[in-house]
Amino acid sequence: MARKYREIGKAGWGYTAITSVVGFIYFFPVFWIILTAFKTRTDALAVPPKLFFTPTLENFQSVFFRASITTGTSQATDMGLYFFNSIFIAFTSVGLALIVGTLAAYAFSRYPLKGNDTYLFIILTTRMMPPIVVIIPIFLMFRLSGLAGSYWGIILLYTAFNIPFSVWLVKSFFDELNPEIEDAARMDGATERRVFFNFCIPQILAGLSATFVFGLILTWNEFLFALLLTGVETRTVPVAMARTLGGEVGVDYGLLAAIVTLFLIPIFFVTFLLQNQLLRGVTFGTVKK
Amino acid sequence: MSDLRVENLQLNFGAVQALDGISFDVAEGEFFCLLGPSASGKTSTLRAISGLESLTAGSVHFAGGDVTEAPVQGRGMSMIFQTFALYPHLSVEANLAHPLRRDGVASSEVKKRVGEVAELLRVTHTLKRKPGTLSGGEQQRVAIGRAIVRRPKLLLLDEPLTNLDAKLRHDMRAEFKRLHRELGMTMLYATPDQLEALTMGERVGVIRDGKVVAIGPPRDLYQAPSDTYVAQMVGSPPINFLQTKASSDNQVTLPFLDQPLIAPGAKSGQPVTLGLRPHDIALASSGGAPLRFNAKIHLTEPLGDVTVIDVAAQEAQMKMVLREEVAAKYSVGDAIEIAFDPTDIHIFDQASGARLGAGAQS
Numbered sequence: 001m002a003r004k005y006r007e008i009g010k011a012g013w014g015y016t017a018i019t020s021v022v023g024f025i026y027f028f029p030v031f032w033i034i035l036t037a038f039k040t041r042t043d044a045l046a047v048p049p050k051l052f053f054t055p056t057l058e059n060f061q062s063v064f065f066r067a068s069i070t071t072g073t074s075q076a077t078d079m080g081l082y083f084f085n086s087i088f089i090a091f092t093s094v095g096l097a098l099i100v101g102t103l104a105a106y107a108f109s110r111y112p113l114k115g116n117d118t119y120l121f122i123i124l125t126t127r128m129m130p131p132i133v134v135i136i137p138i139f140l141m142f143r144l145s146g147l148a149g150s151y152w153g154i155i156l157l158y159t160a161f162n163i164p165f166s167v168w169l170v171k172s173f174f175d176e177l178n179p180e181i182e183d184a185a186r187m188d189g190a191t192e193r194r195v196f197f198n199f200c201i202p203q204i205l206a207g208l209s210a211t212f213v214f215g216l217i218l219t220w221n222e223f224l225f226a227l228l229l230t231g232v233e234t235r236t237v238p239v240a241m242a243r244t245l246g247g248e249v250g251v252d253y254g255l256l257a258a259i260v261t262l263f264l265i266p267i268f269f270v271t272f273l274l275q276n277q278l279l280r281g282v283t284f285g286t287v288k289k
Numbered sequence: 290m291s292d293l294r295v296e297n298l299q300l301n302f303g304a305v306q307a308l309d310g311i312s313f314d315v316a317e318g319e320f321f322c323l324l325g326p327s328a329s330g331k332t333s334t335l336r337a338i339s340g341l342e343s344l345t346a347g348s349v350h351f352a353g354g355d356v357t358e359a360p361v362q363g364r365g366m367s368m369i370f371q372t373f374a375l376y377p378h379l380s381v382e383a384n385l386a387h388p389l390r391r392d393g394v395a396s397s398e399v400k401k402r403v404g405e406v407a408e409l410l411r412v413t414h415t416l417k418r419k420p421g422t423l424s425g426g427e428q429q430r431v432a433i434g435r436a437i438v439r440r441p442k443l444l445l446l447d448e449p450l451t452n453l454d455a456k457l458r459h460d461m462r463a464e465f466k467r468l469h470r471e472l473g474m475t476m477l478y479a480t481p482d483q484l485e486a487l488t489m490g491e492r493v494g495v496i497r498d499g500k501v502v503a504i505g506p507p508r509d510l511y512q513a514p515s516d517t518y519v520a521q522m523v524g525s526p527p528i529n530f531l532q533t534k535a536s537s538d539n540q541v542t543l544p545f546l547d548q549p550l551i552a553p554g555a556k557s558g559q560p561v562t563l564g565l566r567p568h569d570i571a572l573a574s575s576g577g578a579p580l581r582f583n584a585k586i587h588l589t590e591p592l593g594d595v596t597v598i599d600v601a602a603q604e605a606q607m608k609m610v611l612r613e614e615v616a617a618k619y620s621v622g623d624a625i626e627i628a629f630d631p632t633d634i635h636i637f638d639q640a641s642g643a644r645l646g647a648g649a650q651s
Contacts, residue, residue, distance in 0.1 A: 146568050154385050180374035186361045188435070189391030202378040 036257035059258035093158035101166025109174035149231025173207035209277035309499035322490030331479035367436035375420035528608035545602035554645035564635035570609035578628035
């Protein structure tokens with residue numbers, strides 16, 4: 001039975017105050033960025049910072065359309081494509097990693113091999129190395145194989161980087177299940193495939209959602225590999241964002257804030273959709289069954 | 290004709306030998322209990338019969354055929370698990386319907402059969418709910434329902450009452466007997482609780498370390514246990530054991546008795562164990578039992594209707610059972626004159642534990 005969350009009154013003013021301070025520290029920067037996205041260039045750079053101002057959608061407009069410096073006419077930017085790239089690459093690779101990871105996790109959990117723990121450890125070690133260590137060989141491999149700059153190249157890489165995480169997390173969810181339920185399904189006449197799809201998977205949906213969201217956040221924010229391995233056509237938002245920094249007109253903070261605000265929306269949306277599952281996913285196994 | 294026959298079941302998990310040559314028969318329609326402490330091999334036996342574990346050696350014959358290599362799905366058996374193992378993501382109705390759907394029963398028939406089973410087990414009001422919202426007793430009844438809804442020829446029950454509280458256990462014992470009578474299916478019931486085995490089983494097989502050490506009707510196991518292990522497993526409170534030596538052929542003396550006991554089969558000087566059930570010890574004043582002796586009360590455990598009394602006669606410690614109102618007259622430290630009938634004594638060889646016979650008066 002899940003414990004009910006205490007109401008503010010019951011938690012006491014001390015806890016409420018501490019939580020508020022922590023919450024403020026975490027959310028103020030986000031709040032400020034969103035605020036900046038609605039400011040004009042002058043308001044964004046005003047000293048002292050302005051809390052009250054006349055909001056404008058100019059920044060959002062210039063994310064997608066910008067006046068050309070040379071001709072002065074409005075031109076479409078490539079930002080729409082970059083948003084598509086980010087969404088497509090992140091969702092595909094995290095989805096693929098989840099599928100492969102779930103199948104592998106089920107095998108590791110239910111059909112352990114000799115030296116099962118060793119294999120699991122080896123899988124985990126691929127995540128122990130800092131990305132910067134492997135970037136050069138990977139860069140060269142991608143160059144030679146022609147994967148550099150292609151969708152499938154970066155998707156393959158992100159999938160590979162998400163698999164260890166998926167295997168470990170999903171395996172822990174499978175381990176928590178009561179194996180007698182699977183035996184009961186078998187005795188009722190369910191085939192092995194059915195046992196997996198109709199009995200194991202539905203029981204760990206919350207865990208799968210949590211794994212998906214965590215993987216998605218990691219991949220969504222990834223910068224280093226995207227910077228080196230994506231091309232003009234496959235560039236993701238974090239890389240595109242970095243490219244708006246600097247340049248001949250200085251940093252356009254309003255524009256940057258508008259991109260960040262838009263960049264937050266998909267993750268916010270997914271997290272919001274899966275919030276009930278997520279809460280159960282992260283507390284899986286910690287609550288008395 | 291026997292419905293289920295298992296021969297020489299061997300099952301190893303790595304270096305651990307879970308089953309070491311289990312053999313027994315269960316007749317069609319019989320209620321057969323497997324009694325043994327935890328980790329003695331009861332669950333492994335049931336899982337081997339169901340096909341959930343593949344055997345290292347041995348064979349399982351069921352309904353006239355060898356099913357040793359048959360897949361789990363097609364054996365026509367159902368199992369009730371210790372944890373109930375209800376499908377948590379499905380409603381009670383879907384839980385009950387699942388075995389039928391897998392058998393390809395038409396959906397109108399499924400609905401009818403689920404309704405009947407829910408009625409039989411009094412869970413009709415829970416059909417739309419998820420198992421997690423049910424009480425322990427309701428979950429248990431749904432688990433039974435799921436197992437019997439396809440009308441299996443054999444029902445395997447793996448400690449189905451272990452996770453229930455005492456009151457429910459009592460009710461469910463009666464429930465299982467009722468179901469067995471009404472459905473007439475063969476039942477194989479594993480339990481560590483001698484009370485369950487004795488009250489429900491038509492025959493009981495006692496398991497020890499992956500071997501069946503005795504098979505028989507509960508009455509036989511209680512009255513003539515084949516060795517000290519069986520004597521200990523059956524009966525509550527447990528049997529009293531007194532260690533001694535045969536003073537001469539067919540005779541033993543106990544220090545607190547003024548006359549020797551006839552112990553058929555005991556050789557002079559052979560170390561023997563005498564077993565005496567707590568219920569076979571009576572107050573000397575009640576008459577009837579010819580062998581009287583004096584003892585001192587060490588401890589009393591009132592159980593409501595009866596009281597278990599620990600007494601010591603010289604060095605020998607034993608338990609006896611008195612009705613509460615009789616026991617109330619005594620307190621710890623009191624002297625008490627008690628008696629037993631020598632024919633109630635079970636004589637075992639101390640080294641092997643095997644039964645030699647019953648006692649007699651000299």
